[in-house]
Amino acid sequence: MIRTGAQIVWEMLQREGVEVVFGMPGGSIMTTYHPRQEYGVRHVLIRHEQAAAHAADGYARASGRVGVAMATSGPGATNLTTGIATAMMDSIPLVCITGQVRSSMIGSDAFQEADITGITLPITKHNYLVTDVHDLAPTIREAFYIASTGRPGPVLIDLPLDVQTAKIEFQPPQGDVCLAGYCPDLTIDPADVEWMAAALAEAERPVILAGHGVVLSGAAHLLRTLAESAELPVTTTLLGKGSFPDHHPLCLGMMGMHGAVAANFAIQEADLLVALGMRFDDRVTGCLERYAPSARKIHVDLDPAEISKNVSADLAVVADVRDVLERLSPLVVRSDRSAWMDRIANWKADAAEREILFRASGLGLTAPDVVREIWEQTGGEALVVTDVGQNQMWSAQYYASSRPRSFLSSGGLGTMGFALPAAIGAQIARPEDEVWAIAGDGGFQMNIQELATVVQEDLPLRIAVLNNGYLGMVRQWQEHFYDGRYEATKLLNPDFVRVAEAYGLRAWRGTSCDEAQDAIDRARNLPSAGLIEFVIEGEGEGGNVYPMVPSGAALHEMMRRPIPVGASKSGWSG
Amino acid sequence: MKRTLVALVQDRPGTLNRIASLFRRRAYNIESLTVGHTERYGVSRMTIVVDESGTSRGIVERNLRKLINVLHVEDVTDASAVMHDLALIKVETVNGTRAEIMKIAESFGARILDIGLDTLIVEATAPGDQIDRLVRILRPFGIAEMVRTGRIAMVRDIVSNPIQNEKERA
Numbered sequence: 001m002i003r004t005g006a007q008i009v010w011e012m013l014q015r016e017g018v019e020v021v022f023g024m025p026g027g028s029i030m031t032t033y034h035p036r037q038e039y040g041v042r043h044v045l046i047r048h049e050q051a052a053a054h055a056a057d058g059y060a061r062a063s064g065r066v067g068v069a070m071a072t073s074g075p076g077a078t079n080l081t082t083g084i085a086t087a088m089m090d091s092i093p094l095v096c097i098t099g100q101v102r103s104s105m106i107g108s109d110a111f112q113e114a115d116i117t118g119i120t121l122p123i124t125k126h127n128y129l130v131t132d133v134h135d136l137a138p139t140i141r142e143a144f145y146i147a148s149t150g151r152p153g154p155v156l157i158d159l160p161l162d163v164q165t166a167k168i169e170f171q172p173p174q175g176d177v178c179l180a181g182y183c184p185d186l187t188i189d190p191a192d193v194e195w196m197a198a199a200l201a202e203a204e205r206p207v208i209l210a211g212h213g214v215v216l217s218g219a220a221h222l223l224r225t226l227a228e229s230a231e232l233p234v235t236t237t238l239l240g241k242g243s244f245p246d247h248h249p250l251c252l253g254m255m256g257m258h259g260a261v262a263a264n265f266a267i268q269e270a271d272l273l274v275a276l277g278m279r280f281d282d283r284v285t286g287c288l289e290r291y292a293p294s295a296r297k298i299h300v301d302l303d304p305a306e307i308s309k310n311v312s313a314d315l316a317v318v319a320d321v322r323d324v325l326e327r328l329s330p331l332v333v334r335s336d337r338s339a340w341m342d343r344i345a346n347w348k349a350d351a352a353e354r355e356i357l358f359r360a361s362g363l364g365l366t367a368p369d370v371v372r373e374i375w376e377q378t379g380g381e382a383l384v385v386t387d388v389g390q391n392q393m394w395s396a397q398y399y400a401s402s403r404p405r406s407f408l409s410s411g412g413l414g415t416m417g418f419a420l421p422a423a424i425g426a427q428i429a430r431p432e433d434e435v436w437a438i439a440g441d442g443g444f445q446m447n448i449q450e451l452a453t454v455v456q457e458d459l460p461l462r463i464a465v466l467n468n469g470y471l472g473m474v475r476q477w478q479e480h481f482y483d484g485r486y487e488a489t490k491l492l493n494p495d496f497v498r499v500a501e502a503y504g505l506r507a508w509r510g511t512s513c514d515e516a517q518d519a520i521d522r523a524r525n526l527p528s529a530g531l532i533e534f535v536i537e538g539e540g541e542g543g544n545v546y547p548m549v550p551s552g553a554a555l556h557e558m559m560r561r562p563i564p565v566g567a568s569k570s571g572w573s574g
Numbered sequence: 575m576k577r578t579l580v581a582l583v584q585d586r587p588g589t590l591n592r593i594a595s596l597f598r599r600r601a602y603n604i605e606s607l608t609v610g611h612t613e614r615y616g617v618s619r620m621t622i623v624v625d626e627s628g629t630s631r632g633i634v635e636r637n638l639r640k641l642i643n644v645l646h647v648e649d650v651t652d653a654s655a656v657m658h659d660l661a662l663i664k665v666e667t668v669n670g671t672r673a674e675i676m677k678i679a680e681s682f683g684a685r686i687l688d689i690g691l692d693t694l695i696v697e698a699t700a701p702g703d704q705i706d707r708l709v710r711i712l713r714p715f716g717i718a719e720m721v722r723t724g725r726i727a728m729v730r731d732i733v734s735n736p737i738q739n740e741k742e743r744a
Contacts, residue, residue, distance in 0.1 A: 121592060122599045126642045129588075146642065181584065181645040305636040312630065 003170035005133045005163045006032040009097065010039035012140040015172065018068050020428055022046055022055040026072025027112060028099030031164040033070075044428065044457055047449040049076050051421035053083020053154075054447070057092050058385060058422030061408045063429035064218075066093045066148050073099045074112030077158070078119065082415060084154045085123040089412025090239060091212060093152035095143050100160040103131050117158050125153030133166035138173050145177040150184055151303040152216060186302055188319045188327060195315055196274070196298055196324075197331035200230060203272035203296075205340045207263075208232050209255065212239035212411070213277015213301060213321045215404045220244065222325035223276065230332040233344055235263035237278050238396055239411040246400035247380075252344065256284040257549045258393040261558065262347040264549070268556040269343070270295040277301055277321045280310040281412065290554035300324050354561040356542065357398075366542040367391065367466050369513050370534045371398035371438065374464065377520050378434055382462075384408070385426055387419035387439035389473035391466045393545045395438045406433075417446025420463065424450060427459045434462065434524070441467040441493050451503035454529045462523050463505075463531040465496050468538040476544050480559070481551075500531040507531040575627050576605060578657060578727050579635055581620040582612065582646040589643045593620070596641065602626075602634050606724025617645065621726045654730045660723040661705045662687070663696045666716035675715055682708045693718055 003011065009032050013021065020042040025033045036043060046052045049071040056067030067087075071080050077098040087094045101110040117129045126146050128139050136159075143155040200206055214223055220243045227234050227250050234244045235252040244251055253260025255267060264286075267273065273295045278284070280299075285291045288310060299306075299313035300321055307316040317324055357368050371394050374382070384399050385408045386392040392409055401407045408426060410418040423437035444465050454461050471489040478486050500507035506526055510516035516534055523530035537543045547558035583589050590609060597604050605623035612619045624634050638647045650657075665675050672694060676686055684698035696712070698705050702725055709720070 117588070118591070121595045179642060182642050184639075303640070305633065305640055307636070308630045309633060 001170055002167050004035070005136055005159065005166050007035050007038075008133070008136050008170055009140065009159070009164075010036055010041060011170065011172070012137050013041055013068065014039050016066070016140070016144045018066070020044060020059065021068045021070050022052040022059070022425065023070030024049055024052060024072070024076065026076045026099065028073035028101060028161050029070060029076070029097075029159075029164075030072075031161060032097070032099065032159065044424070044453065046421065046424075046453050048447065049079035050082050050417065051424070051447050051450045051453070053080045053094065053096065054086065054415075054418055054421035055425035055428075056094050056096075057083060057087045057090075058408055058425030059429045060087075060092050060094060060425070061422070062383060062405055062426035064405065065429075066095055066144055067425060069094060069096045071096070071098050072112065073101055073116070074114045076112075077116035078114050081120060081123065082413075084120055084156065086410050086413045086415045086418065087154040088123045088125070090410065091152050091216060092154065093147040094154035095140075095147050096154060096156045098156065098158050099164070100129070100158045102162045103160040104162070106160065116156065120156050123154070124156050125151075127156040127158070129158045129160075130163050131160065133163050133168050136163060137170070141173050142177055142179065146179070146182065150182075184302070184304070184318075186319045186323070188317065188323055190327070192315060192317050193324065193327045193331065196317070196328055197333075199272055199296060199298060199315070200232070200274070201333050201335055203335075204337065205266075205270045206232055206272040206274065206337075207252070207266050207270045207295075208234040209237070209267070209273055209275040209278055210234055210240040210243045211237045211276060211278020214240055214243035215277075217277065217320050217322040218404075219276075219322040219325050220404045222322060222329060224248070226325055226329050226332060229329065230334055231337060231341070232274075233266060233341070235259070235266065237281070237284055237411070238392075238409055240278060241396060241407040242401040242404040245402045247402070254396050256281075256555075257286070258397065258545050258547065259549075259555075260397070261351040261547055261560065262344055264547070264555040264558060265347050266344055267292050267295075268554065272296050272298070274298045275300065276325075279306045282310070285310065286549045286553055286555040286557075292555075350563075353563050354546075356546075356561060363542040364537050365510065365512055365516055365534060366537050367394040367468075367534075368398050370464065370466060370510070370516055370536065371395050373513070373517055373520055374436060374438075375399045377524060378436070382406070382434045382436050383426055383430060385419050385423040385435065385437050387437075387443035388414045388416045389440050389443060389471070390468075390476065390545050391438055391440040391443070391472070393473075394466070397545075416443035419443065420447050420450045420454075423461055423463075424453055424457070424459060427461050428457070435460075436462045436464060438464045438466065440472055441465055441469065441491055441496070442471040444496075445493075448499070451500060451505060451531075455504040459529060460527060461529045463500075463529070465531065465533045466536055467493060467496065467533050468536050468543060469493065470538055472538075472543065473545070475539070476548075479539070479544070480548075496531065496533040505529045505531050507533070509533045509535065511535045575625070575631075577624055577626050577634070577649055577651045578655075578725060579622045579624065579638065580648045580650050580727055580729075581622060581638055581644055583618050583620060584643040584645060585611070585616050585618045586643060589618070592641050592643060593622075593638070596637055597624075600629075600634075600637060602629065608724045608726050610726075621724070623725050648729075650727050650729055655727050656730060657701055657725050657727040658699055659702045659705050659725055661696075661698045661709070662721050663698070663709065663712060663717060664693050664719040665696060665712050666693055666718050668692050668716070671715050675712065678708070678711055684708060
């Protein structure tokens with residue numbers, strides 16, 4: 001059958017099982033858009049290409065499938081780059097298809113020409129410029145294969161206009177994808193697994209560090225089995241949230257700069273760290289030289305380039321976490337570690353005494369109040385998508401996750417503006433789930449235009465804007481480390497309720513705990529999208545995220561909230 | 575610590591750019607890089623000398639392997655391997671020093687490629703440190719121009735086809 005390049009694109013997307021593409025047409029890609037309807041692939045029209053990449057990313061995180069974004073040449077393609085870099089840092093499988101000027105005009109500075117394969121070289125797992133329509137189908141197939149296998153990542157395909165219009169006799173590619181330079185060796189040496197089991201049996205103060213790799217490889221249930229059968233405390237990274245239930249008695253909470261006190265102390269005092277699918281990011285380790293000084297380190301990751309990059313490993317296992325846990329679990333034995341567990345329980349109790357939620361201090365509405373209320377009303381079952389900054393850390397701390405792929409956040413790149421478009425993708429991936437986008441007033445305005453997409457696609461998203469009138473995380477640093485001078489962080493904001501209403505959403509404002517409770521309840525009982533602006537404490541005790549490991553400090557050197565006089569005890573740790 | 579890596583890569587547009595981009599982005603320090611054809615059609619061979627001080631051992635090799643267009647990487651630093659540079663050195667002969675220079679070249683096993691009125695061109699193919707010594711000795715005569723290829727390396731005595739082997743393993 002004779003097909004144009006444009007038809008081949010959709011034919012191949014269909015064959016890859018793609019159900020939705022996020023994008024925006026333009027001069028160099030409208031030819032590809034033209035035959036879409038014949039192939040029945042859904043298209044979601046976003047309002048800015050950055051949001052297309054984030055939405056595809058959110059779709060991929062929520063579903064475990066490859067997200068697809070499409071944009072035109074030049075500015076369309078360059079607008080994708082923040083989203084591509086976000087996906088690259090967090091190992092998210094994306095395929096981005098961009099239009100390009102005609103092959104004959106490449107290099108001539110033609111209208112809307114940008115060297116997008118050159119630009120995205122360091123922020124893609126791989127990319128292609130297709131110059132011959134005969135290469136198109138095999139390239140799309142390879143792109144999906146590369147994006148979704150091994151350590152996942154974004155792949156970009158740049159399509160010149162003449163390749164989109166060219167006609168050929170189309171033969172769908174047959175057989176398996178075979179790439180000579182892409183065949184990682186992930187076989188596990190049984191001796192390594194035995195060494196791990198022995199180290200775990202010997203350890204008096206072990207800690208498991210669970211990262212995004214546990215989520216990506218679908219190994220959460222295996223992690224739980226391992227932890228429970230050998231009584232091993234588990235702490236997660238930000239992206240590892242959901243790989244182990246936050247309320248499990250063995251869970252220490254999140255580690256790192258704004259991690260839980262018990263997690264950070266436990267890491268610093270541990271004699272064995274078992275890192276599963278995480279990469280010892282600087283936000284997780286604090287000062288490297290003084291990180292977990294007395295611990296032996298076992299590092300399991302399927303990317304060999306992550307081994308001993310930041311923290312040198314005593315044992316490195318380059319393999320899929322799932323395969324390793326399947327082999328390890330039968331070998332572990334239960335040891336008596338009651339002294340270690342008691343120590344952990346003390347840290348948790350101490351943290352609970354400092355918990356801001358339960359103090360009678362005359363504070364106004366705080367972000368922890370809001371996130372905790374959303375958590376309570378949704379029974380911890382919502383799919384939460386955060387933005388970046390204080391809102392992200394508060395969401396991580398106060399929205400206890402119970403399952404994988406239900407807490408989505410831009411971890412590595414820390415991309416403000418991520419929440420709303422990623423939540424659009426997540427809601428489309430999981431239409432039955434209650435999806436909450438939680439953003440600050442700063443980041444929300446970076447992709448506020450996507451409220452139009454929410455309404456056009458009729459998505460029942462819940463959007464929480466935590467409005468403290470500042471770029472809050474930067475303000476917090478200015479308060480502590482820059483003489484309290486709030487340089488360029490005070491925001492004069494629009495009326496978010498009226499903005500949302502203008503876009504066609506229902507919207508409410510919450511300025512007290514009672515109003516917040518009521519607004520959340522109303523938003524949840526709406527069949528369509530709703531936005532709530534929460535006016536929260538902007539400064540001081542209620543406006544800061546604690547604990548906080550200052551830049552350059554070791555993990556145990558946390559700035560913490562003081563124990564208040566006459567505080568009521570509770571089981572909540574923070 | 576300087577390491578010598580031999581990489582077999584797909585001979586495609588952009589491959590060199592990908593490798594250069596990796597080194598730039600990760601701030602690895604390239605001492606020298608040579609590229610050329612191999613015995614196989616569509617496969618190029620790179621010899622890369624990289625200064626690994628400041629990075630963890632083997633991290634450059636592991637990152638190179640991740641590139642899709644890179645078929646095989648081998649660290650030959652500690653292997654029994656032939657490692658040669660090629661240098662073309664144009665030396666001034668204005669003061670009647672031609673015979674002396676030719677004698678020095680001969681004792682280094684270098685060839686005289688061209689003799690001009692006031693200069694001659696010496697071609698030396700040897701391990702880098704030997705070429706360094708030759709250059710040091712020739713410098714007082716006046717070096718008008720010099721070009722060096724950077725190191726190329728080949729492991730001794732093993733008949734191997736790494737690309738084929740990797741395919742079988744996969």
